Amino acid sequence: xxxxxxxxSSVSASVGDRVTITCQASQDISNWLAWYQQKxxxxxxxxxxxxxxxKSGVPSRFSGSASGTGFTLTISGLxxxxxxxxxxxxxxxxxxxxxxxxxxEIK
Amino acid sequence: EEQxxxxxxxxxxxxxxxxxxxxxxxxxxxxxxxxxVRQAPGKGLEWVSSISSGSTYTYYADALKDRFTISRDxxxxxxxxxxxxxxxxxxxxxxxxxxxxxxxxxxDLWGQGTMVIVSS
Numbered sequence: 001x002x003x004x005x006x007x008x009s010s011v012s013a014s015v016g017d018r019v020t021i022t023c024q025a026s027q028d029i030s031n032w033l034a035w036y037q038q039k040x041x042x043x044x045x046x047x048x049x050x051x052x053x054x055k056s057g058v059p060s061r062f063s064g065s066a067s068g069t070g071f072t073l074t075i076s077g078l079x080x081x082x083x084x085x086x087x088x089x090x091x092x093x094x095x096x097x098x099x100x101x102x103x104x105e106i107k
Numbered sequence: 108e109e110q111x112x113x114x115x116x117x118x119x120x121x122x123x124x125x126x127x128x129x130x131x132x133x134x135x136x137x138x139x140x141x142x143x144v145r146q147a148p149g150k151g152l153e154w155v156s157s158i159s160s161g162s163t164y165t166y167y168a169d170a171l172k173d174r175f176t177i178s179r180d181x182x183x184x185x186x187x188x189x190x191x192x193x194x195x196x197x198x199x200x201x202x203x204x205x206x207x208x209x210x211x212x213x214x215d216l217w218g219q220g221t222m223v224i225v226s227s
Contacts, residue, residue, distance in 0.1 A: 034213035049213035
């Protein structure tokens with residue numbers, strides 16, 4: 001199985017900050033990486049697919065990139081509605097696997 | 108509006124069985140592969156199972172395949188998950204989710220989830 005190691009597990013930030021979350025795959029997954037946002041009591045929502053493609057309707061302050069088997073989600077200019085937990089997911093092969101999550105908290 | 112609505116969760120005794128349902132609307136259900144993903148309280152996301160658009164192919168997490176069965180009825184735009192021999196560690200919110208383009212893909216539409224609690 002492909003392991004997805006996500007860091008940090010939590011980050012405290014202020015409105016307007018730039019936040020970076022990383023995900024390391026245990027093996028090559030090409031660009032098959034997705035990012036989700038989840039708020040308490042709600043289902044996850046897809047933000048980014050295929051490493052860097054924003055789902056329609058997702059604000060452009062969210063961006064994704066990759067370097068080898070490492071992937072990054074960047075939120076440029078954190079907004080109050082962005083405080084949530086973020087998960088990465090590899091979509092290269094079964095079993096689908098997720099990172100452990102990063103909780104973005106208000107500083 | 109595209110929507111997935113799960114049902115069928117509840118309190119079940121260890122060893123019991125449950126059938127979860129997911130009703131799809133607002134899109135052509137029969138053209139999409141579908142998934143179940145679960146989340147234990149306070150924990151991360153765990154993929155459970157996937158099924159191809161025409162039910163030809165099914166996939167399971169190795170640790171669950173002996174007790175879980177995924178199925179679908181395209182005429183009813185519905186997805187199902189049958190769970191047998193329920194254990195305490197099956198306690199979780201179960202989400203149905205749609206594959207974006209193909210089997211093994213990002214999951215672009217999620218239901219609100221249905222809670223399964225396994226307890227005596």
